[in-house]
Amino acid sequence: MSLATFWFIVIAVLWTGYFILEGFDFGVGILLPVLGRDNADRRLMINSIGPLWDGNEVWLLTAGGATFAAFPLWYASMFSGFYLALLLILVALIVRGVCFEFRGKVDSPRWRARWDQAIFFGSALPALLWGVAFANIVRGVPLNASHVYTGNLLTLLNWYGLLGGLTTLSLFALHGAIFLALKTDGPLRDRARALAMRIASGAVPLAALFLVASQLSHGRPATDVTAALAAIALLGAVWAAARGREGWAFIGTAATLALAVATLFGDLWPNVLPSTTSAAYSLTVTNASSSHYTLTVMTWVALIFTPVVLAYQGWTYWVFSKRLTRADLGEADAMPVLDSTTRSGPGADDVPPAPVGGRS
Amino acid sequence: MSTLDLSRWQFGITTVYHFIFVPLTIGLSLLVASLQTAWLIKKNPAYLRLTKFFGKLFLINFAVGVVTGIVQEFQFGMNWSAYSKFVGDVFGAPLAMEALLAFFMESTFLGLWIFGWNKLSPRVHLATIWLAAIGTSLSAYFILAANAWMQHPVGYTVSPVTHRAQLTSIVALLTNSTALAAWPHVFFASFLITGAVVIAVAAWHLARGSDAALFRRVLRLGLSVTLVAAIATAVTGDIQARLMDSQQPMKMAAAEALYNTESPASFSLFTIGSLSGSKELWSVRVPYLLSLIATLNPHGTVQGINDVERAYVRKYGPGDYKPIIPVTYWSFRLMIGFGLVGALLALIGLWLTRRRRDIPRSSWFYRVAIWAVLLPYLGTTSGWIFTEMGRQPWTVFGVLKTQQSVSAGVTPSSVIISMTVFTLLYATLAAIAGTLAIRHIRQGPPAEIPTGTPDKQLPVFSY
Numbered sequence: 019m020s021l022a023t024f025w026f027i028v029i030a031v032l033w034t035g036y037f038i039l040e041g042f043d044f045g046v047g048i049l050l051p052v053l054g055r056d057n058a059d060r061r062l063m064i065n066s067i068g069p070l071w072d073g074n075e076v077w078l079l080t081a082g083g084a085t086f087a088a089f090p091l092w093y094a095s096m097f098s099g100f101y102l103a104l105l106l107i108l109v110a111l112i113v114r115g116v117c118f119e120f121r122g123k124v125d126s127p128r129w130r131a132r133w134d135q136a137i138f139f140g141s142a143l144p145a146l147l148w149g150v151a152f153a154n155i156v157r158g159v160p161l162n163a164s165h166v167y168t169g170n171l172l173t174l175l176n177w178y179g180l181l182g183g184l185t186t187l188s189l190f191a192l193h194g195a196i197f198l199a200l201k202t203d204g205p206l207r208d209r210a211r212a213l214a215m216r217i218a219s220g221a222v223p224l225a226a227l228f229l230v231a232s233q234l235s236h237g238r239p240a241t242d243v244t245a246a247l248a249a250i251a252l253l254g255a256v257w258a259a260a261r262g263r264e265g266w267a268f269i270g271t272a273a274t275l276a277l278a279v280a281t282l283f284g285d286l287w288p289n290v291l292p293s294t295t296s297a298a299y300s301l302t303v304t305n306a307s308s309s310h311y312t313l314t315v316m317t318w319v320a321l322i323f324t325p326v327v328l329a330y331q332g333w334t335y336w337v338f339s340k341r342l343t344r345a346d347l348g349e350a351d352a353m354p355v356l357d358s359t360t361r362s363g364p365g366a367d368d369v370p371p372a373p374v375g376g377r378s
Numbered sequence: 379m380s381t382l383d384l385s386r387w388q389f390g391i392t393t394v395y396h397f398i399f400v401p402l403t404i405g406l407s408l409l410v411a412s413l414q415t416a417w418l419i420k421k422n423p424a425y426l427r428l429t430k431f432f433g434k435l436f437l438i439n440f441a442v443g444v445v446t447g448i449v450q451e452f453q454f455g456m457n458w459s460a461y462s463k464f465v466g467d468v469f470g471a472p473l474a475m476e477a478l479l480a481f482f483m484e485s486t487f488l489g490l491w492i493f494g495w496n497k498l499s500p501r502v503h504l505a506t507i508w509l510a511a512i513g514t515s516l517s518a519y520f521i522l523a524a525n526a527w528m529q530h531p532v533g534y535t536v537s538p539v540t541h542r543a544q545l546t547s548i549v550a551l552l553t554n555s556t557a558l559a560a561w562p563h564v565f566f567a568s569f570l571i572t573g574a575v576v577i578a579v580a581a582w583h584l585a586r587g588s589d590a591a592l593f594r595r596v597l598r599l600g601l602s603v604t605l606v607a608a609i610a611t612a613v614t615g616d617i618q619a620r621l622m623d624s625q626q627p628m629k630m631a632a633a634e635a636l637y638n639t640e641s642p643a644s645f646s647l648f649t650i651g652s653l654s655g656s657k658e659l660w661s662v663r664v665p666y667l668l669s670l671i672a673t674l675n676p677h678g679t680v681q682g683i684n685d686v687e688r689a690y691v692r693k694y695g696p697g698d699y700k701p702i703i704p705v706t707y708w709s710f711r712l713m714i715g716f717g718l719v720g721a722l723l724a725l726i727g728l729w730l731t732r733r734r735r736d737i738p739r740s741s742w743f744y745r746v747a748i749w750a751v752l753l754p755y756l757g758t759t760s761g762w763i764f765t766e767m768g769r770q771p772w773t774v775f776g777v778l779k780t781q782q783s784v785s786a787g788v789t790p791s792s793v794i795i796s797m798t799v800f801t802l803l804y805a806t807l808a809a810i811a812g813t814l815a816i817r818h819i820r821q822g823p824p825a826e827i828p829t830g831t832p833d834k835q836l837p838v839f840s841y
Contacts, residue, residue: 073485079477090464112449
């Protein structure tokens, strides 16, 4: 295996990590208006991803940085070509990122309601657009002889791209619902589980359709296997969720996402960005990659530091593995707070909450 | 306007904006870590109150810094795809390392710190804020190494086959003299800003007499940090000036608008009249100073713009190699000027609040102390404008010009849309973050935490 192919796999792994991790925090954001019936619910939902979402997003930054370093031509053509789509994603990620931090800073229902809306759009838009982007990468985009994208935003909104977008949107929502069922307790957990089943009724056919469409046009035997395994994992996840086995269900949706990314990258290889204008203009693992020296340096850096990163990020997940309940929010929010009630005095954040009790 | 001009404006706007938040992130993370350490060692609850207080201010600032940082990484590919293709083999490496080594550390441990107050032992919890702070400073090193390569490219060759830059030595890239000089300069300038913020916060409360005993100490802390940071920033900046003189003589000459080679060369504090090489109307000059800055020798020769231009034409072919002189001339002065005034004010402040003295009563003292917070921000902004505009017309000095760097397939209308969106969004964010920060500062530190209660009782940070 060439170093360039190794880095192609590394980038696939980074996107897998991103979709699995940020996938559930996008999902939680998407479900915020549906599952969050009162402020306490919504705070619980946000706090369930609170310590994790920023670290999850770094997977995207690392995927971007790795693409820049290992495949500069891919990075250049893709990022300039998908200009307006990426602008939308950036705006969504910016708004969403500050939401979490700013939402609780002013004790006003209107203030919070506005940020809740922003969290929804900031999560749903990238969840949709990443699917659109990846479907189009597999499908190919118009590139000229200098590998410059010659389409526009509408070029990306073809039926296959939109199907890919709806697939990621629904899978992330499902993944998020299962995550919430796994991370919360009481009525919120029950509702999250029930909602997961309803989302599954949309997500399963969408994902099946998308995978079949992908395999019919771009498939190869190896990826037929991963696509089939993705479908099995998804059905297994739904089956586990229906039986209240939330841990298994979460592993199931995570495996679905991983296998789906493996399928797409497998379909793509040895291209990294195929040209629909002429196959000769396609960017490939070979013609888009960095020099052997750079790839060697980056390989050593990745081999040494990735285990370290995985260890401490894994540890974070372990530290925050306990289910969250209303008691964790502090007394002020342990009782349902209607959005119409205006409370004066110190903000919810300033109330010393009851002990979380992780270390007792 | 062309895609090139629009993209330059967008990069300037988004980068200057991003760097409003970066220095305070660097400085406050370390300050908060230090305060929390002091609390653990001395068990004085005042330190815990300050940790919480500055910790929340840090988080408000951090949030905007992080989200605007994502744009920076994407922008190279979106607007500067020709640049990205050409330099990716070299420039991509420090960016990828920044993400893997620094961003993960910063964000993961910060998440642990925010939510881990009751879940981690005090020592482990303290370690998380230190690791987050170290991640932040490490991130600054990688991005400055990437920028330093644009100022002074080392450890690379241009491949005759692909006509792209190729890395030949990662060690040379990461130990670039320009990066080794730039990092401490940026690091200490960050404390100039952090010190000024601490001073302004303390002054606001002292002027109202709230928590006077606590804030007197905070004020002195801020003043000391500012003074030490100012000296260190000046020293490191001075080292950079000599590197600049040897690595980018045009930038040195443009900093003074020195058209003809002089030895000794004087430094003008300001000039009235044209900077286009014709005789100025009036200027205030310090003899020998420019020679001293550039060469450490009062009689040293400083090359003028015209001579450097002739040398560049011989080396790089016909063309105009001058940056926009008024921009470099004034940004250089403003950078130094804002820094110096800030340092001077800190010195006066330290004198006025010296040992056993009551805190000053004059409202002017507090007014100045609060508004002086703007000085280092203007200084760092001027500094970046100087160093980036002074490198023009190059993106990678001597290797790739800015006009060759822009994305080929991106239309001006796309950039107009993105620039408008970013500008409006950033302005809104600034208004919101600013309002929240001021609200938080006015509320003051959380009330005294009763001693003797187990650490379960400590207020947690949560959303």
